[in-house]
Amino acid sequence: MTISLLVVDDQASVREALAVMLDLADGIHVVATATNGKEAVAAVAEHHPDVVLMDLHMPVMGGAEATGHIRAASPDTQIVVLTTFDDDDSILAALHAGASGYLTKEADRAKIEQAVRSAASGQAVLAPEVQRRLLSLASRPARVEETFTLTAREREILGLIGEGLRNPEIAARLVISEATVKTHINNLFAKAGFHSRADAVRYALGR
Known part of the structure; x- marks a missing residue:
């Protein structure tokens, strides 16, 4: 295409x-x-x-x-x-x-x-260089109330997505399999109503 x-x-x-x-x-x-x-x-x-x-x-x-x-x-x-x-x-x-x-x-x-x-x-x-600047921003405490509930692991993965990490990098950082990362991402996307990884990045940065 x-x-x-x-x-x-x-x-x-x-x-x-x-x-x-x-x-x-x-x-x-x-x-x-x-x-x-x-x-x-x-x-x-x-x-x-x-x-x-x-x-x-x-x-x-x-x-x-x-x-x-x-x-x-x-x-x-x-x-x-x-x-x-x-x-x-x-x-x-x-x-x-x-x-x-x-x-x-x-x-x-x-x-x-x-x-x-x-x-x-x-x-x-x-x-x-943009990812480096976002590291500190993505780690700031939440500033707005969520209308959905994430598990601790889902929240952790959302923060790493906000840093710009891809699935293999997240798996290496958390010492879990890439398949497990995909499962957590699918779950948090469903809960939050995200349609793309870009949606997750924007949400993570806007917390």
């Missing part, structure tokens, strides 16, 4: 380079580009891309605000942020708005391509 992609960046040189580079990748087709968040919202409504590669700080409308509008109007469209900013406020604003991935512009071509593919399959993608 070919992944349709919208590239959003206010810098023409960056936007055009990304569009050309990713359109050449196997299984990825760039259907449009946009120079700001407002244009991105309109482009999604017109082209219905599978994934949007979104800059954050842009004129007219920023990437986080545009992400919120896009996710509300087109929940099947996944957003991967690609930005120079990796501060806590920028990361949380994007993830809380509904982004399923966050990369900095230090990422190479292979990482960007993989992020697009992972987002299209519903997986959360976080750059290593």
